[in-house]
């Protein structure tokens with residue numbers, strides 16, 4: 001690994017978006033409580049993401065994505081355990097938003113984004129899902145109001161923020 005570059009402006013930006021970052025004293029309680037850290041034997045490590053944020057290590061966080069921030073399941077265990085009330089998941093969301101702006105984010109988010117555009121749901125209700133729910137005696141799921149969701153997506157400029165090339169929308173249109 002090359003020399004790490006501390007980016008004070010970047011650090012300031014993250015703190016401005018969530019001041020709780022400044023309260024972290026690197027105790028590691030977040031990582032001890034994190035089920036993903038446990039499952040990956042420490043390869044994923046929320047404390048480290050917070051440390052890199054405190055140091056403004058932009059390249060590691062945004063370009064290299066080490067640790068891989070997308071592995072976070074947003075279970076909130078770290079937030080519950082943090083003695084300093086650091087809002088880790090909020091900070092992670094802000095970092096993810098910055099990553100999305102670079103276009104270097106996992107493909108699965110494009111698939112889900114396109115499904116939301118098309119069906120108003122991240123995971124569309126397919127016939128097998130509906131059948132399985134019936135078999136299990138689960139209540140039917142209300143379908144989304146696509147018109148209303150469409151207005152929200154338009155107001156937030158959502159379509160321009162994701163890659164819509166060659167996804168569900170096009171495939172459906174071609175059928």
Ligand code: SF4
Nearest residue numbers: 024026027028030082
């Ligand atoms: S638990 Fe809180 S204070 Fe401790 S390392 Fe994690 S974020 Fe920092």
Ligand code: SF4
Nearest residue numbers: 034072073075076078
């Ligand atoms: S919210 Fe993310 S970082 Fe925090 S404990 Fe859950 S998986 Fe780990």
